[in-house]
Amino acid sequence: xxxxxxxxxxxxxxxxxxxxxxxxxxxxxxxxxxxxxxxxxxxxxxxxxxxxxxxxxxxxxxxxxxxxxxxxxxxxxxxxxxxxxxxxxxxxxxxxxxxxxxxxxxxxxxxxxxxxxxxxxxxxxxxxxxxxxxxxxxxxxxxxxxxxxxxxxxxxxxxxxxxxx
Numbered sequence: 616x617x618x619x620x621x622x623x624x625x626x627x628x629x630x631x632x633x634x635x636x637x638x639x640x641x642x643x644x645x646x647x648x649x650x651x652x653x654x655x656x657x658x659x660x661x662x663x664x665x666x667x668x669x670x671x672x673x674x675x676x677x678x679x680x681x682x683x684x685x686x687x688x689x690x691x692x693x694x695x696x697x698x699x700x701x702x703x704x705x706x707x708x709x710x711x712x713x714x715x716x717x718x719x720x721x722x723x724x725x726x727x728x729x730x731x732x733x734x735x736x737x738x739x740x741x742x743x744x745x746x747x748x749x750x751x752x753x754x755x756x757x758x759x760x761x762x763x764x765x766x767x768x769x770x771x772x773x774x775x776x777x778x779x780x
Contacts, residue, residue, distance in 0.1 A: 641669060696717055
């Protein structure tokens with residue numbers, strides 16, 4: 616884990632701990648990298664509850680309760696799916712905060728409608744609101760995944776001012 620990502624994960628941990636909050640992650644294209652980043656921080660068990668790597672559509676449905684209709688009509692890389700993923704992470708955990716990601720990391724799999732580098736992210740707070748964003752990251756597979764992890768973590772700390780009910 617490089618120092619910049621570890622520092623960012625520590626900042627997220629400090630932010631969550633200051634609120635007495637716990638985090639859950641629901642990841643697709645990052646393959647558990649968000650959970651890896653936060654658990655690289657010593658003491659993260661005080662503010663990290665659990666994470667899911669739901670790479671397949673079946674896993675998204677079985678583990679997080681994503682609706683088949685949403686996947687069929689919107690596709691796995693969609694704001695609708697990551698919102699359902701974040702809701703499922705909150706429902707199936709003790710966490711107060713959750714983040715979910717799904718995207719096309721490349722180098723294959725992109726389409727004109729959903730090109731390589733397109734990533735949807737959602738954040739949610741138990742009893743609070745949700746936020747969703749779509750990013751278009753540049754670079755190779757690792758760069759897209761790393762930028763996704765960074766955006767996911769930074770988005771958590773922006774939740775106070777950006778969440779809507």
